Amino acid sequence: MTDFSKDAKIFKALCDTKRLTILDYLKSGEKCACVLIENMNIGQSALSYHMKILCDSGIVIARQEGKWTHYSLSKSGSEYASKRLLELTTPNIENQSSCCK
Template structure:
């Protein structure tokens, strides 16, 4: 039986409007959590919750700088997520 645990994390990250909006912001490049808090109009704890899910999926990475975390899209994680979606939704062709 296939282990879908990694897939579950990816699709959980993509099934929330706020997380999709965060991804949209990160398309423009790395953002400090302080910037995301302001542009997303949410509190630090709410942003932290969403960023934890995005980072666990592998689609986003974070790096600490002082007291703030800076987030960016992870190209390998994004490519893997796109690949899995395609694999899971492409019908098997029986010869």
């Protein structure tokens, strides 16, 4: 049986408008948490909550610089997420069974 726990983390990261907004900001490059807080008009604790989910999914990576954390998109994480979505939504003709025949 396939373990879908990693996939669930990826899709959880993508099912929230604030997290999608964060990903949109990160498309233009690395951003400091202070920039995201200001641009999104959210508090530090709310940003931390969303960034934990995004980082746990592997789509975003974080690095510490002084007291601030800087976030960027993970190329390998994004590629993996795209690959899994395609794999999960592409019909497998060879394994289709006929029902009630």
